[in-house]
Amino acid sequence: MIDVCRHYQRGPQLVKAVNQVNLTFKRGELTALVGTSGAGKSTLLNLLAGLDRPSAGQIIFEGTDLASLSRRQLARYRAERVGIIFQTFNLIPHLTALRNVELALYFDDMTPVKRHSRAIEILSQLGLSDRLDHKPADLSGGEQQRVAIARALVKNPDLILADEPTGNLDRDNAAAISDILKELNRGGLTIIMITHAPELARRTANRLVRMDYGGIVGDEIIAASGEESGL
Amino acid sequence: MRFRDLISLTFEDMRQMKLRSVLTISGVVIAIATFTAMLSFGAGNMEYVSDLFDRLGLISTLVVYPPQTEAGDTPDSVVVLNDAAIMRLSELPGVFLVYPYDAFEVTVTGPDTTVLEDAQTLPLNILETKLFSQMDAGRIILPDSLNEVMVTSRFLKNMGIKYPDSALGVPLVISTRLARIDSGLVNIFDDSDGSINNRLDKIRVDSLRRPVYLRRIVMTEVKSAMSRFLDGYMNQRELVQDTFTIVGVVNSSIEGGRLKIQPIIMPPLAAARFNPGGFDGNPMRLITTLQSGMALVPGNDEITAAYPQVTLILDEDFSMQEVKDSVEACGYRVFSFADKFKEIQEFMIYYQLAMSIIGLIALVVASLGIINTMIMAIIERTRQIGILISLGADQSDIRKIFLMQSALIGLIGSIAGIIVGWIGTGIIGAIVKMILKNRGHEYFDFFAFPLWLIAAAIAVGMVIALLAGWYPSARAARIDPIQALRNE
Numbered sequence: 001m002i003d004v005c006r007h008y009q010r011g012p013q014l015v016k017a018v019n020q021v022n023l024t025f026k027r028g029e030l031t032a033l034v035g036t037s038g039a040g041k042s043t044l045l046n047l048l049a050g051l052d053r054p055s056a057g058q059i060i061f062e063g064t065d066l067a068s069l070s071r072r073q074l075a076r077y078r079a080e081r082v083g084i085i086f087q088t089f090n091l092i093p094h095l096t097a098l099r100n101v102e103l104a105l106y107f108d109d110m111t112p113v114k115r116h117s118r119a120i121e122i123l124s125q126l127g128l129s130d131r132l133d134h135k136p137a138d139l140s141g142g143e144q145q146r147v148a149i150a151r152a153l154v155k156n157p158d159l160i161l162a163d164e165p166t167g168n169l170d171r172d173n174a175a176a177i178s179d180i181l182k183e184l185n186r187g188g189l190t191i192i193m194i195t196h197a198p199e200l201a202r203r204t205a206n207r208l209v210r211m212d213y214g215g216i217v218g219d220e221i222i223a224a225s226g227e228e229s230g231l
Numbered sequence: 232m233r234f235r236d237l238i239s240l241t242f243e244d245m246r247q248m249k250l251r252s253v254l255t256i257s258g259v260v261i262a263i264a265t266f267t268a269m270l271s272f273g274a275g276n277m278e279y280v281s282d283l284f285d286r287l288g289l290i291s292t293l294v295v296y297p298p299q300t301e302a303g304d305t306p307d308s309v310v311v312l313n314d315a316a317i318m319r320l321s322e323l324p325g326v327f328l329v330y331p332y333d334a335f336e337v338t339v340t341g342p343d344t345t346v347l348e349d350a351q352t353l354p355l356n357i358l359e360t361k362l363f364s365q366m367d368a369g370r371i372i373l374p375d376s377l378n379e380v381m382v383t384s385r386f387l388k389n390m391g392i393k394y395p396d397s398a399l400g401v402p403l404v405i406s407t408r409l410a411r412i413d414s415g416l417v418n419i420f421d422d423s424d425g426s427i428n429n430r431l432d433k434i435r436v437d438s439l440r441r442p443v444y445l446r447r448i449v450m451t452e453v454k455s456a457m458s459r460f461l462d463g464y465m466n467q468r469e470l471v472q473d474t475f476t477i478v479g480v481v482n483s484s485i486e487g488g489r490l491k492i493q494p495i496i497m498p499p500l501a502a503a504r505f506n507p508g509g510f511d512g513n514p515m516r517l518i519t520t521l522q523s524g525m526a527l528v529p530g531n532d533e534i535t536a537a538y539p540q541v542t543l544i545l546d547e548d549f550s551m552q553e554v555k556d557s558v559e560a561c562g563y564r565v566f567s568f569a570d571k572f573k574e575i576q577e578f579m580i581y582y583q584l585a586m587s588i589i590g591l592i593a594l595v596v597a598s599l600g601i602i603n604t605m606i607m608a609i610i611e612r613t614r615q616i617g618i619l620i621s622l623g624a625d626q627s628d629i630r631k632i633f634l635m636q637s638a639l640i641g642l643i644g645s646i647a648g649i650i651v652g653w654i655g656t657g658i659i660g661a662i663v664k665m666i667l668k669n670r671g672h673e674y675f676d677f678f679a680f681p682l683w684l685i686a687a688a689i690a691v692g693m694v695i696a697l698l699a700g701w702y703p704s705a706r707a708a709r710i711d712p713i714q715a716l717r718n719e
Contacts (some may be wrong), residue, residue: 013281078622
């Protein structure tokens with residue numbers, strides 16, 4: 001991210017949600033973004049996800065500036081390269097766990113049969129093989145978040161963006177989810193995670209980035225990470 | 232996004248709002264049912280007319296009339312429809328058969344009642360054409376039969392016979408009183424009352440040299456002779472009667488009208504006994520015949536030889552217009568059933584258009600229901616839209632999802648509407664038919680559902696639904712994913 005700004009007008013006031021941010025994320029890193037509410041963490045994550053566009057600056061992903069992509073190209077980027085995990089899980093309530101995971105592959109070119117088996121495989125890996133036909137309301141919070149993680153992972157993304165993935169979970173489930181993320185990172189997956197819990201950040205991440213008032217106020221390596229990335 | 236995924240996603244979404252979906256679809260069902268019912272009535276009538284024209288071969292039938300006589304026409308310039316004209320018409324290229332309208336009045340006595348009816352002479356080869364191929368009951372008259380008649384449903388009604396089948400084999404005594412020229416002539420010189428002698432006695436022979444006196448005597452005698460002729464001609468008519476059997480009841484749709492099919496039809500040989508070219512006692516017929524100008528034509532002394540109309544049956548593969556032009560070139564007026572059919576078709580197109588507009592009003596109302604449902608769906612599914620965008624859906628995917636929902640509402644509503652319309656019109660048609668049948672009226676399938684109507688109803692339903700879904704889907708596609716994901 002090079003001199004990335006995200007400013008917007010709220011009435012007469014100019015809000016600088018993200019201001020002059022310069023960051024480089026390495027492949028295989030698990031970065032925890034921490035900061036107070038309104039620090040600009042979620043805005044930064046939305047910019048990285050291609051859900052929002054910067055007011056200024058560049059976001060270079062493997063040599064391509066996301067800001068220069070069309071809406072369709074950004075959608076393709078989200079469909080193929082990025083998996084997003086939300087605090088509130090954001091599962092579609094009337095679809096089963098399996099269909100929620102399959103949904104992430106609807107915008108890919110995978111055949112329905114492959115899609116189906118891939119979704120079952122990933123849910124089974126996350127210990128949900130007996131919950132395939134359950135709707136979100138029939139699952140616990142931890143299970144719902146695991147389904148959300150499965151949905152993010154099912155398309156083999158290069159990058160996982162997690163917006164407070166344990167924010168709505170009890171301690172045990174939060175620990176379980178952080179273990180899963182840690183495990184995924186050990187497997188070489190790049191993860192950028194927003195969290196309000198410093199101890200979770202320290203326990204899970206290998207890099208800690210602090211934000212305040214839209215800018216970066218701290219960036220520390222907690223543990224050795226994977227190889228250098230083009231991100 | 233695959234089409235199949237789009238449909239399954241849409242169905243799952245619709246299942247989430249069952250009641251609203253059902254109500255919205257119901258609106259479309261009612262609108263399409265109304266639309267199809269209105270158009271199917273027109274289609275049914277058009278199908279009936281088209282089938283009738285085809286079955287009876289009316290498309291290749293022309294009716295020829297003599298031209299209107301105008302003041303100043305000399306007897307030589309009057310064009311009439313007589314036997315010579317019929318010969319000329321029959322020789323025109325493309326003309327297959329020609330027959331004149333030749334009718335006369337008879338008294339018909341059936342088993343229970345006696346009525347005064349018009350009878351018509353029709354050559355047997357005409358009875359073998361398509362025109363008489365559709366009988367309500369029975370068959371046509373056999374070639375060697377002199378005592379068989381065919382009747383129309385109007386005749387059955389007049390005779391109090393309810394069903395065509397029950398008329399077959401019913402004996403009829405047909406009679407008429409024929410007036411003859413010789414009866415008139417004989418009466419001129421009939422002096423049984425001595426009036427001629429009385430008048431002759433009174434004539435002063437010496438005064439006959441005086442022109443005034445002579446003229447008065449001659450005028451008086453001519454007047455007297457004319458009066459005696461008419462008295463003899465009209466009042467001393469000969470009774471002719473014979474017994475016939477009803478062998479067929481002609482299709483009710485051809486009676487009357489331009490073809491002037493009369494209640495009783497008999498072949499020329501049988502008719503000759505009742506209609507030998509004389510006056511049958513109806514003064515109006517005498518006046519009409521005289522008005523045709525035939526009596527003025529030199530060399531023609533039979534007043535019935537001028538026909539009011541002649542029917543031409545053409546070769547089916549010949550151009551009707553060419554024959555029509557040839558006949559008109561001879562100075563006659565021509566009525567073409569093909570032209571009439573075109574007129575009916577044109578009328579039906581306007582009728583269908585008017586009906587479509589009424590049906591479309593119902594569809595517009597239904598489309599408001601679709602718009603309402605779709606907007607509600609977008610409001611309720613804003614978060615879902617955000618999720619789909621975060622998973623990789625682009626604007627066109629979101630637009631397609633909502634357009635697909637509209638289209639499905641339109642499609643399901645259209646198909647169900649056609650079925651409801653078909654059942655509804657079927658019930659109405661059956662009731663109307665039953666009522667008409669019981670009252671002895673003609674009936675047919677008033678409603679028809681041809682393929683074009685089904686295709687049109689589905690197309691209209693889909694187009695209206697897609698138009699109704701256009702704005703909501705565009706609105707859905709414009710939703711900001713970040714705001715949508717924050718939406719509770």
